[in-house]
Amino acid sequence: KAGVTQTPRYLIKTRGQQVTLSCSPISGHRSVSWYQQTPGQGLQFLFEYFSETQRNKGNFPGRFSGRQFSNSRSEMNVSTLELGDSALYLCASSLNGVGNTEAFFGQGTRLTVV
Amino acid sequence: ELKVEQNPLFLSMQEGKNYTIYCNYSTTSDRLYWYRQDPGKSLESLFVLLSNGAVKQEGRLMASLDTKARLSTLHITAAVHDLSATYFCAPSSKETSGSRLTFGEGTQLTVNP
Numbered sequence A: 001k002a003g004v005t006q007t008p009r010y011l012i013k014t015r016g017q018q019v020t021l022s023c024s025p026i027s028g029h030r031s032v033s034w035y036q037q038t039p040g041q042g043l044q045f046l047f048e049y050f051s052e053t054q055r056n057k058g059n060f061p062g063r064f065s066g067r068q069f070s071n072s073r074s075e076m077n078v079s080t081l082e083l084g085d086s087a088l089y090l091c092a093s094s095l096n097g098v099g100n101t102e103a104f105f106g107q108g109t110r111l112t113v114v
Numbered sequence B: 001e002l003k004v005e006q007n008p009l010f011l012s013m014q015e016g017k018n019y020t021i022y023c024n025y026s027t028t029s030d031r032l033y034w035y036r037q038d039p040g041k042s043l044e045s046l047f048v049l050l051s052n053g054a055v056k057q058e059g060r061l062m063a064s065l066d067t068k069a070r071l072s073t074l075h076i077t078a079a080v081h082d083l084s085a086t087y088f089c090a091p092s093s094k095e096t097s098g099s100r101l102t103f104g105e106g107t108q109l110t111v112n113p
Helices: none
Strands: A005-007 A010-013 A019-024 A031-038 A042-050 A053-057 A064-068 A074-078 A087-094 A109-113 B004-007 B010-014 B019-025 B029-037 B043-049 B055-058 B061-066 B071-076 B085-093 B107-112
Touching: A005 A087, A010 A019, A019 A087, A019 A109, A031 A074, A042 A064, A042 A074, A074 A087, B004 B085, B010 B019, B019 B029, B019 B085, B029 B071, B043 B055, B043 B061, B043 B071, B071 B085
Parallel strands: A010 A109, B010 B107
Antiparallel strands: A005 A019, A019 A074, A031 A042, A031 A087, A042 A053, A064 A074, A087 A109, B004 B019, B019 B071, B029 B043, B029 B085, B055 B061, B061 B071, B085 B107
């Protein structure tokens, strides 16, 4: 059974650019959540998608956006990149995101903004 | 807003010793996860605790949950070097539907020979 796949694994971007990260959940999972991990702020929740709808949103500026497709794959987009956006971005896949469903994390995309 | 506090944040211990990591959280939660993270790697799920009094054990690790005290513990028995990693607890808030985990700061565990 394939795990959660995130692409690309590494990215280097320049300030002001935009970036799109992709997450393919475990087959059959319909909930995809995104997290940002930095040394200073730790792991912070960005948003969750379920059945192509954003179900939860964290406290991030509007430059951070996401979407989910009918096959449950999700993308997140960051526009007008800032140096502080450099982080490990993790996505988590779960069956439906409620009850006793477990969340499984992908390997992450390490974004460096220069 | 759910707040999570782990302690200690750094733990250096000798092989063979026992220790406990504590996770306190501020509001009602209906489930709590423990994750392990190795340097530069992703999060590996260790335990999912779903109810008050839940206890789960895997190898040298045992996790418990007291929802009334809003406290979870991760107990390490007879530590070995392979357990060196950062451990995170993450309750899920009952106030939101769906999946939204709030992570503690993490406990960086180093097990010395």
